[in-house]
Amino acid sequence: MVRGYPRALWHPAAVANSPSGDSATDRLVRVLETFTPTRTVQTAADIGRRAGLPSSTAHRLVGELVEAGLLDRDGEGRIRVGVRLWELATRSSLPLRVRQAALPAMERVQARVREHTQLAILEQDEALFLERLSSPDAGANITRIAGRLPLHASSSGLVLLAFADPEVQERVLSRPLRRLTAHTPTDPAAVRRKLAEVRRLGHAIAPGFIEEISTGVAVPVRDRGGRAMAALSAVLPRDAAPGLALEELHRAALEVERALAEPR
Amino acid sequence: MVRGYPRALWHPAAVANSPSGDSATDRLVRVLETFTPTRTVQTAADIGRRAGLPSSTAHRLVGELVEAGLLDRDGEGRIRVGVRLWELATRSSLPLRVRQAALPAMERVQARVREHTQLAILEQDEALFLERLSSPDAGANITRIAGRLPLHASSSGLVLLAFADPEVQERVLSRPLRRLTAHTPTDPAAVRRKLAEVRRLGHAIAPGFIEEISTGVAVPVRDRGGRAMAALSAVLPRDAAPGLALEELHRAALEVERALAEPR
DNA sequence: AGATAGATTCCCAATCAATGGGAACCGCCC
C-alpha cells in the first residue's frame, strides 16, 4: 500500500476554515435544508452536492450529525432526518402548542365534514401547514404536514394574509405572484380585492387556485388584536357547497381561540 | 469612552478554536438540548450556562441560530425553538410517517375509550412519545408529545422492550432501574418476568408504575419480523377495567401494521 | 471476470474563522 502522496501535487490554492464566508451554523442549516417532504433519504454525497460542499467535508459533517443523532444512517449508506432532531424540535416549539390547542376542534370538523381538515400559520411570507387530517375517502390534496403554499394561492394563505400586518401584505403583493392553475389570482389588484372580500366575509374561498379539481375554504384563528394566529381550512371537491364546512370551521376557530387564550 | 483594554491583562491561557475537543456540531446540539418540554424559553445567558459555553460564545452562537431561523427571539430577549427547526425536522422524519399511519386508528380508540391514547417508539433505550390524544374529561397523564419515559416503568416501554432485540433488553436490564412510584418494578428479575408475561399475553398492563393513580395499558405494533415498531397505549384511572381499552388497542394496532406495511 | 462509475474513507498541511476573557453598555430593581 502506498501511503502519502507526491508532495509536488499538493495545491494549497483553496484550503482553510470555510473559505466562503459561511459559518458552521450556515453549513449545518444547508445540510438540513437538502431534505424536503419528497426527498427524505439521500446519500452523503447527494447532501454535499445539494448543499454546495466538497465531498470530503460533506461526509465529515454528515458523520458528525449522525453521531449527534440529528441524522440517521439507515441500513446501508442512506441518510435520513434523525428521530432525535424531531424530538428536539418538537418538544418545545410553538407549532406543537398551536397544534395541540387546535387538534380537538379539527377532529370534530373532520368527523362532520369528512374532507381534508388543515391547520396553517404564517411563516416567512408563506403558509406553513402544521397539521392535516384526512378521511380515506377524501379527495385530492397537495398539502403536507410541514409543507408550504404561497399566501396568495391558498385559502389558508389568503386568510393569514388578510388578517396580517399591512406591511406583510405590501411585501407579498410587491413580489411576483406564482400561478399554479388557470384560476390562481396573480394580479396584485385582484388579490387585494380578494383580501378585502375575505376581511368582509370573515373567510376565504379559493376555487381551483391550487388544483383545478378542488376548492379550499379557510377561516382565521384570531388573537385579541384581530391578527390571524393561524388558519383552519378544508379542501373540498371543486363543485361542493362550502356552507357546512364554513360553519364547522368558524365554530372550530372560536374554540381554538379560546384554547390559545388560556394561560397554558 | 475608553476603547481597547490594558494589554497587560490579556490572558491567553485558554483561547482558540474550541479548546475542549468538541466540534461545532456538538456545541450546536448542546445548545438545542438546553430546551426541554418544560423549559421552552430561556435567555441566551441561560443557554450558555446550561450548555457549558462562555457567555460571549453562547451569545454569538444563539445569534447565528436565530439568524438561520432555528431559534426565535421573541419580543425582548427570550429565546425559543424556532418554527423553522420544527419544519426541517418534521417534514421528512420517521416519527411523522409513523404518526400519520397511526393517527386515524388512534382517533377511533380515543373516541371509544375516551381516555388518553398514546403512540410511542423505542429511541435510545427509552420510550419516546410521538403522539397523544386526550379528552378534556380524561384523567392525569404525565406524558407529553416528544417526551420520554423509562422502558421498564411504562406500559408502552414494556411492550417496546418485550418485542425488541434481546441485546437491547440485556442492556436496559443491566442498568439501574429508576423507581417512580412504590409500584414501579426495579428488580431486573421482576422486569424479566413481566416481559415474559407481555410476550405471552401480547399486551402490557402497568398499574401505578408511573403515577399511583393511573394504569397504563399498551399493545405492540409489530413488523413482519415480530419486532415492535411502536406501541399504542391508553392511560386509565387506576381501578378501571382494561378490557375495552385493550380490545380497541389491539384492533388499532392491526390497522397501523397494515398502514405501515404499505409501500408509502 | 474485467472494466467503469460512484460513493465513501483516509490523509495531512495550511490556514482563517471561531474563540473567550474582558470591558462597556443597558435596563431594572431595591
Added chain:
DNA sequence: GGGCGGTTCCCATTGATTGGGAATCTATCT
C-alpha cells in the same frame, strides 16, 4: 445611586476545520 444580570463589542491567538487527492469499497454494466 449602586448593584446585578443580560447583552454587545473588541481583538490577539490558535487549533479545529478544511478540501484536494488517493485509496478503498460497492454496485452495475459489458
